[in-house]
Amino acid sequence: MMGEQKSEPQLFNYAVNLEKRVRANHPLRQIKATIDFGFVREEVAHCYGEKGNVSVDPVAILKMMFLLFFDDVPSERELMKIIAERLDYLWFLDYSLDEEIPDHSVLSKARARWGKEVFESLFIRTVAQCVEAGLVDGKKLHVDASLIDADAAKESVIKSSPELIAALKQAYRATESKLEDTTTPESYEAVNDRLMSRSDPDAAAVRRGGGDSRPRYHHHRAIDDQKGVITAVETTPGSIPENKKLLGLIEQHEKNTGSKVEVAIADYKYGRQENYVACAERGTASHMGDATAKQNHVRSQGIFPESAFAYDPVKDIYRCPAGETLKPRRLHWANRTIEYKAAKKVCAGCLLRAQCTRASNGRTLRRHEKQVALDLARAQAHSRAAECDRRRRRHLMEASFADATNNHHFKRARWRRLWRQQIQDYLIASI
Ligand code: SF4
Incomplete structure (x- = not known):
């Protein structure tokens, strides 16, 4: 059965009012005032029965896990030990000075019972x-x-x-x-x-x-x-x-x-x-x-850049600096590109070859199936x-x-x- 932590701001046994003991600009005060941890009760209600032992309040559990990371407490055992010693933690959790602090195992049990969705909601x-x-x-x-x-x-x-x-x-x-x-x-x-x-x-x-x-x-x-x-x-x-x-x-x-x-x-x-x-x-x-410009920077140094090749969208060909035609040869499914090449013997006999390619089978260009969108994005980048x-x-x-x-x-x-x-x-x- 789901328990509920009651806040008691009035004087405690030792005439200590935690509300007054936590300084006005304490970060936890701002968090407590701003963040609604109460949503968790509704979110995890289905995890608790109507009868049986009363559980630790889910709000207190969620706040404890929050504290674990907020203050980078070394472990859940350590957190449970120091809660009783820290007035600000007790106040944040709506615990009184003498209230029993739950065992650290309630946190791991709650995580397993609730799943990650509660934390995603937070x-x-x-x-x-x-x-x-x-x-x-x-x-x-x-x-x-x-x-x-x-x-x-x-x-x-x-x-x-x-x-x-x-x-x-x-x-x-x-x-x-x-x-x-x-x-x-x-x-x-x-x-x-x-x-x-x-x-x-x-x-x-x-x-x-x-x-x-x-x-x-x-x-x-x-x-x-x-x-x-x-x-x-x-x-x-x-x-x-x-x-x-x-x-x-x-x-x-x-x-x-x-x-x-x-x-x-x-x-x-x-x-x-x-x-x-x-x-x-x-x-x-x-x-x-x-990333491509970074990779190609060294590889394409000293040879014609791709911008030296003119694309003809009507004929779907490239025209190289020597005036030759590069036609579509292969489709690369994985990266959605089409490979364009001139005939091997054309490149082999070309006077501009040394400026154009180091590959034995001639220059190859790759065009993405959405090249216009790619060019636009690259220009922005x-x-x-x-x-x-x-x-x-x-x-x-x-x-x-x-x-x-x-x-x-x-x-x-x-x-x-x-x-x-x-x-x-x-x-x-x-x-
Ligand atoms: S090597 Fe081939 S692609 Fe390059 S300029 Fe010469 S003919 Fe054109």
């Missing part, structure tokens, strides 16, 4: 409040990602065939579902199919910089340009690249804020053809660094406005990640499994 509600307070403009969005160390040692990673790893993951899921109500959904995106951490099978073994490979998650984050409010987050295994989540974050931002994204800003890792085309088609300006936005992005994003890392236990998972890491990320983003 995050969405905080974003909505920021919008109401005029802290979110909604039109310019900065996107980035960061790797989070899973709560698993690198020695826990085993290597085997994809079939055996898939069977092991299935077995972990089955065991987990027997132990807890909430499990990692089977539909989440695939990770490296040859490696698996025995401690946390959802995390993927990936490297950060030149360091060791170890189990990690990827935290994908979008922040609004106006004040740096986090408006969208997604957590995936570490092997899911950041550029795959750009559109998902844009859509989540639009849903959470009710504003259409006019400009998407990110570094060159996001500046892929598929992201450029998708942004152009939805009317969002691409202020992302250009190379504009002066995009450069300014990317400079601002560095400052905003670094501040956002640094605050989360230094103050809110961002870089290391407290718990195991993807759904628990999602809870951690929602709580930190809410804070």
Whole structure:
């Protein structure tokens, strides 16, 4: 049966009024006044019966988990120990001085019983409040990602065939579902199919910089340009690249804020053809660094740039600087491009060959099926406005990640499994 924590602001046994003992500008006072944690009672009502033992109030539980990250308390056991000693925590939780503090296990049981949706709601509600307070403009969005160390040692990673790893993951899921109500959904995106951490099978073994490979998650984050409010987050295994989540974050931002994204800003890792085309088609300006330009910079040095070739949309051919015709030869399904080439013997006998190509079979051009949209997005990405936005992005994003890392236990998972890491990320983003 669901319990309810009653606030008693009047004098307590020891003539201590907690309301008066917490200073007027205490951050928790502002949070308590602003954030409505009460929504959780309705959201988790279905998890509690009508009869039986009275539970710890879900509002108090949610606030405890909030405190865990708000003050980066080392562990849940530690939090339960210090609550009794901290007047501000007691006041925030609506506990009296002599009230019994629950066992730390209530937190893990609540997470398993509630699932991640409650924490997602908390995050969405905080974003909505920021919008109401005029802290979110909604039109310019900065996107980035960061790797989070899973709560698993690198020695826990085993290597085997994809079939055996898939069977092991299935077995972990089955065991987990027997132990807890909430499990990692089977539909989440695939990770490296040859490696698996025995401690946390959802995390993927990936490297950060030149360091060791170890189990990690990827935290994908979008922040609004106006004040740096986090408006969208997604957590995936570490092997899911950041550029795959750009559109998902844009859509989540639009849903959470009710504003259409006019400009998407990110570094060159996001500046892929598929992201450029998708942004152009939805009317969002691409202020992302250009990954292809970065890759091609060295490779195409000293030879004719693609702009030296004229495209004829009526005949669907390119005309090269020597006046020869490059015709469509092959379709690349994976990246939605068509390959254009001149006949091998034409390039072989060409006087401009040394300036045009180093390939033995002649010059090749690739044209995306949505090349017009791609060209438009690329022009936006190379504009002066995009450069300014990317400079601002560095400052905003670094501040956002640094605050989360230094103050809110961002870089290391407290718990195991993807759904628990999602809870951690929602709580930190809410804070
Ligand atoms: S090498 Fe081939 S594509 Fe290049 S200029 Fe000569 S004929 Fe044209």
